[in-house]
Amino acid sequence: MTAAASAGSPVDGVLATATIVLSLVLALWSLVAAVRHRPPDLVQSVGLGLLEVALLALTTLALVAVVGGERAGEPGAFFGYLVTLVCLPLLAWVLARMEPTRWGSAIVCAVCLVLPVVVVRLQQTWEVVGG
Protein backbone atom coordinates (compact mmCIF):
# COMPACT_ATOMS: atom_id res chain seq x y z
CA MET A 1 0.00 0.00 0.00
CA THR A 2 2.72 2.44 0.97
CA ALA A 3 4.85 1.33 -1.96
CA ALA A 4 1.99 1.94 -4.35
CA ALA A 5 1.27 5.32 -2.77
CA SER A 6 4.86 6.49 -2.99
CA ALA A 7 5.27 5.20 -6.55
CA GLY A 8 2.12 7.01 -7.58
CA SER A 9 2.89 10.31 -5.89
CA PRO A 10 0.96 12.91 -7.87
CA VAL A 11 3.49 15.63 -7.13
CA ASP A 12 6.63 13.74 -8.07
CA GLY A 13 6.39 13.54 -11.85
CA VAL A 14 7.54 15.42 -14.92
CA LEU A 15 5.29 18.35 -14.07
CA ALA A 16 6.87 18.91 -10.65
CA THR A 17 10.35 18.69 -12.16
CA ALA A 18 9.36 21.11 -14.93
CA THR A 19 8.03 23.52 -12.28
CA ILE A 20 11.33 23.42 -10.41
CA VAL A 21 13.39 23.91 -13.58
CA LEU A 22 11.18 26.75 -14.82
CA SER A 23 11.37 28.45 -11.43
CA LEU A 24 15.16 28.23 -11.33
CA VAL A 25 15.51 29.51 -14.91
CA LEU A 26 13.21 32.42 -14.04
CA ALA A 27 15.26 33.09 -10.88
CA LEU A 28 18.43 33.27 -12.99
CA TRP A 29 16.78 35.53 -15.57
CA SER A 30 15.50 37.87 -12.84
CA LEU A 31 18.87 37.88 -11.14
CA VAL A 32 20.52 38.98 -14.38
CA ALA A 33 17.85 41.67 -14.79
CA ALA A 34 18.41 42.88 -11.22
CA VAL A 35 22.17 42.98 -11.67
CA ARG A 36 21.69 44.93 -14.90
CA HIS A 37 19.39 47.44 -13.14
CA ARG A 38 16.40 46.27 -15.17
CA PRO A 39 12.83 46.35 -13.83
CA PRO A 40 10.69 43.21 -14.18
CA ASP A 41 10.10 42.57 -17.90
CA LEU A 42 7.58 40.68 -19.98
CA VAL A 43 9.62 37.46 -19.71
CA GLN A 44 9.28 37.56 -15.93
CA SER A 45 5.53 38.18 -16.11
CA VAL A 46 5.01 35.39 -18.64
CA GLY A 47 7.32 33.11 -16.65
CA LEU A 48 5.34 33.73 -13.45
CA GLY A 49 2.14 33.08 -15.39
CA LEU A 50 3.48 29.76 -16.70
CA LEU A 51 4.60 28.83 -13.17
CA GLU A 52 1.12 29.58 -11.86
CA VAL A 53 -0.46 27.40 -14.57
CA ALA A 54 1.98 24.56 -13.82
CA LEU A 55 1.26 24.81 -10.08
CA LEU A 56 -2.49 24.82 -10.65
CA ALA A 57 -2.08 21.71 -12.83
CA LEU A 58 -0.02 20.13 -10.04
CA THR A 59 -2.76 21.02 -7.55
CA THR A 60 -5.34 19.43 -9.82
CA LEU A 61 -3.27 16.22 -10.02
CA ALA A 62 -2.97 16.14 -6.24
CA LEU A 63 -6.70 16.73 -5.74
CA VAL A 64 -7.56 14.02 -8.29
CA ALA A 65 -5.28 11.61 -6.41
CA VAL A 66 -6.88 12.48 -3.08
CA VAL A 67 -10.40 12.12 -4.48
CA GLY A 68 -9.25 8.81 -5.96
CA GLY A 69 -8.55 7.53 -2.46
CA GLU A 70 -4.82 8.22 -2.08
CA ARG A 71 -3.53 9.90 1.04
CA ALA A 72 -0.65 12.26 1.67
CA GLY A 73 1.78 11.18 4.41
CA GLU A 74 1.17 14.42 6.28
CA PRO A 75 -2.10 15.78 4.88
CA GLY A 76 -2.06 19.01 6.92
CA ALA A 77 1.43 20.00 5.88
CA PHE A 78 0.84 18.83 2.31
CA PHE A 79 -2.14 21.08 1.72
CA GLY A 80 -0.45 23.92 3.58
CA TYR A 81 2.46 23.74 1.17
CA LEU A 82 0.11 23.36 -1.80
CA VAL A 83 -1.86 26.50 -0.94
CA THR A 84 1.36 28.43 -0.29
CA LEU A 85 2.81 27.28 -3.62
CA VAL A 86 -0.16 28.46 -5.62
CA CYS A 87 0.06 31.88 -3.95
CA LEU A 88 3.80 32.39 -4.52
CA PRO A 89 3.88 33.42 -8.23
CA LEU A 90 0.96 35.75 -7.55
CA LEU A 91 2.78 37.31 -4.60
CA ALA A 92 5.91 37.80 -6.69
CA TRP A 93 3.92 39.35 -9.53
CA VAL A 94 2.02 41.78 -7.32
CA LEU A 95 5.11 42.91 -5.41
CA ALA A 96 7.11 43.21 -8.64
CA ARG A 97 4.35 45.38 -10.12
CA MET A 98 4.58 47.66 -7.08
CA GLU A 99 8.33 47.99 -7.52
CA PRO A 100 9.19 48.81 -11.16
CA THR A 101 12.92 48.98 -10.47
CA ARG A 102 15.77 46.48 -10.32
CA TRP A 103 14.44 45.51 -6.89
CA GLY A 104 11.26 44.26 -8.50
CA SER A 105 13.39 41.82 -10.48
CA ALA A 106 15.18 40.91 -7.25
CA ILE A 107 11.82 40.09 -5.64
CA VAL A 108 10.92 37.77 -8.54
CA CYS A 109 14.35 36.15 -8.16
CA ALA A 110 13.91 35.62 -4.41
CA VAL A 111 10.45 34.07 -4.76
CA CYS A 112 11.62 31.85 -7.62
CA LEU A 113 14.45 30.57 -5.42
CA VAL A 114 12.06 29.75 -2.58
CA LEU A 115 9.50 28.05 -4.82
CA PRO A 116 11.56 24.93 -5.71
CA VAL A 117 12.27 24.38 -2.01
CA VAL A 118 8.54 24.39 -1.30
CA VAL A 119 7.94 21.94 -4.18
CA VAL A 120 10.51 19.55 -2.70
CA ARG A 121 8.93 19.91 0.78
CA LEU A 122 5.55 19.23 -0.83
CA GLN A 123 6.91 16.00 -2.29
CA GLN A 124 8.35 14.99 1.09
CA THR A 125 5.05 15.52 2.88
CA TRP A 126 3.25 13.31 0.38
CA GLU A 127 5.49 10.37 1.08
CA VAL A 128 5.15 8.74 4.47
CA VAL A 129 8.17 9.53 6.62
CA GLY A 130 10.37 6.55 7.37
CA GLY A 131 9.09 4.54 4.39
Place this chain on the structure above:
Amino acid sequence: MVDTRASARATNAGPGRLLIAVYILFAIAATSRAALQIATKFDEAPVAYLLSAVAALIYIVAAVGLARAGHAGRRVALACCSVELVGVVGVGVLSLVDAELFPDETVWSGFGSGYGYIPLVLPVLGLLWLWSTRTRTAADS
Protein backbone atom coordinates in the same frame (compact mmCIF):
# COMPACT_ATOMS: atom_id res chain seq x y z
CA MET B 1 1.72 65.26 11.90
CA VAL B 2 5.40 65.79 11.35
CA ASP B 3 6.73 65.07 7.89
CA THR B 4 8.97 62.13 8.57
CA ARG B 5 10.03 61.85 4.92
CA ALA B 6 12.17 64.96 5.35
CA SER B 7 14.50 63.20 7.75
CA ALA B 8 14.12 59.56 6.77
CA ARG B 9 13.78 57.76 3.47
CA ALA B 10 10.82 55.46 3.02
CA THR B 11 11.54 51.90 4.12
CA ASN B 12 9.00 50.41 1.73
CA ALA B 13 10.62 51.13 -1.63
CA GLY B 14 13.58 49.79 -3.52
CA PRO B 15 15.62 47.24 -1.53
CA GLY B 16 13.10 47.65 1.27
CA ARG B 17 10.40 46.08 -0.89
CA LEU B 18 12.62 43.04 -1.44
CA LEU B 19 13.14 42.87 2.32
CA ILE B 20 9.38 43.05 2.86
CA ALA B 21 8.92 40.27 0.29
CA VAL B 22 11.32 38.00 2.18
CA TYR B 23 9.66 38.90 5.48
CA ILE B 24 6.28 37.97 3.98
CA LEU B 25 7.71 34.62 2.83
CA PHE B 26 9.01 33.92 6.32
CA ALA B 27 5.78 35.10 7.90
CA ILE B 28 3.89 32.58 5.75
CA ALA B 29 6.38 29.79 6.45
CA ALA B 30 6.56 30.34 10.20
CA THR B 31 2.82 30.95 10.62
CA SER B 32 1.72 27.83 8.78
CA ARG B 33 4.36 25.73 10.49
CA ALA B 34 3.43 26.98 13.94
CA ALA B 35 -0.30 26.65 13.27
CA LEU B 36 0.13 23.07 12.11
CA GLN B 37 2.41 22.10 14.99
CA ILE B 38 0.18 23.64 17.62
CA ALA B 39 -2.95 22.16 16.08
CA THR B 40 -1.62 18.61 15.64
CA LYS B 41 1.08 17.87 18.20
CA PHE B 42 1.29 20.68 20.73
CA ASP B 43 2.04 18.32 23.65
CA GLU B 44 5.25 17.01 22.10
CA ALA B 45 7.22 20.24 22.33
CA PRO B 46 5.12 23.15 23.59
CA VAL B 47 8.09 25.48 24.08
CA ALA B 48 9.38 24.97 20.55
CA TYR B 49 5.94 25.41 19.00
CA LEU B 50 5.09 28.51 21.01
CA LEU B 51 8.44 29.93 19.98
CA SER B 52 7.57 29.22 16.34
CA ALA B 53 4.33 31.12 16.85
CA VAL B 54 6.14 34.08 18.44
CA ALA B 55 8.66 34.11 15.57
CA ALA B 56 5.80 34.02 13.08
CA LEU B 57 4.13 36.97 14.77
CA ILE B 58 7.37 38.96 14.76
CA TYR B 59 7.87 38.34 11.03
CA ILE B 60 4.36 39.55 10.32
CA VAL B 61 4.72 42.69 12.47
CA ALA B 62 8.17 43.43 10.99
CA ALA B 63 6.77 43.20 7.45
CA VAL B 64 3.91 45.52 8.38
CA GLY B 65 6.31 47.93 10.11
CA LEU B 66 8.57 48.13 7.07
CA ALA B 67 5.61 48.46 4.73
CA ARG B 68 4.02 51.27 6.77
CA ALA B 69 7.27 53.21 6.43
CA GLY B 70 6.35 56.11 8.71
CA HIS B 71 7.98 57.04 11.99
CA ALA B 72 5.93 54.47 13.92
CA GLY B 73 6.59 51.85 11.25
CA ARG B 74 10.32 52.34 11.59
CA ARG B 75 10.09 51.99 15.38
CA VAL B 76 8.07 48.79 15.05
CA ALA B 77 10.46 47.38 12.45
CA LEU B 78 13.45 48.32 14.60
CA ALA B 79 11.98 46.56 17.61
CA CYS B 80 11.09 43.46 15.58
CA CYS B 81 14.49 43.18 13.90
CA SER B 82 16.22 43.57 17.28
CA VAL B 83 14.06 40.94 18.96
CA GLU B 84 14.58 38.67 15.97
CA LEU B 85 18.35 38.99 16.10
CA VAL B 86 18.41 38.34 19.84
CA GLY B 87 15.96 35.46 19.34
CA VAL B 88 17.81 33.71 16.55
CA VAL B 89 21.19 34.03 18.25
CA GLY B 90 19.77 33.14 21.66
CA VAL B 91 17.82 30.11 20.46
CA GLY B 92 20.77 29.08 18.29
CA VAL B 93 23.10 29.07 21.28
CA LEU B 94 20.51 27.41 23.54
CA SER B 95 19.80 24.68 21.00
CA LEU B 96 23.53 23.95 20.84
CA VAL B 97 24.01 23.99 24.61
CA ASP B 98 20.87 22.10 25.57
CA ALA B 99 19.23 20.24 22.70
CA GLU B 100 16.49 18.91 25.00
CA LEU B 101 15.12 22.40 25.45
CA PHE B 102 13.90 22.34 21.85
CA PRO B 103 13.07 18.72 21.01
CA ASP B 104 11.57 19.78 17.69
CA GLU B 105 12.89 22.24 15.13
CA THR B 106 11.85 25.87 15.19
CA VAL B 107 12.56 28.59 12.68
CA TRP B 108 15.40 29.79 14.89
CA SER B 109 16.98 26.45 15.88
CA GLY B 110 20.66 26.12 14.97
CA PHE B 111 20.74 29.83 14.01
CA GLY B 112 18.07 29.16 11.39
CA SER B 113 20.04 26.39 9.67
CA GLY B 114 16.82 24.68 8.59
CA TYR B 115 16.00 27.77 6.56
CA GLY B 116 19.39 28.36 4.97
CA TYR B 117 20.48 30.68 7.82
CA ILE B 118 18.21 33.34 6.34
CA PRO B 119 16.57 33.90 9.77
CA LEU B 120 20.02 34.96 10.99
CA VAL B 121 20.77 37.23 8.03
CA LEU B 122 17.31 38.79 7.77
CA PRO B 123 17.31 40.87 10.99
CA VAL B 124 20.83 42.09 10.21
CA LEU B 125 19.71 43.21 6.75
CA GLY B 126 16.63 44.78 8.32
CA LEU B 127 18.70 46.77 10.81
CA LEU B 128 21.16 47.81 8.07
CA TRP B 129 18.26 48.93 5.93
CA LEU B 130 16.72 50.96 8.75
CA TRP B 131 20.15 52.46 9.39
CA SER B 132 20.77 53.35 5.75
CA THR B 133 17.34 54.97 5.34
CA ARG B 134 17.62 57.10 8.48
CA THR B 135 18.76 60.15 6.47
CA ARG B 136 17.47 61.34 3.14
CA THR B 137 20.99 61.62 1.74
CA ALA B 138 21.42 57.85 1.44
CA ALA B 139 22.25 57.09 -2.19
CA ASP B 140 19.63 55.26 -4.20
CA SER B 141 20.85 52.70 -6.69
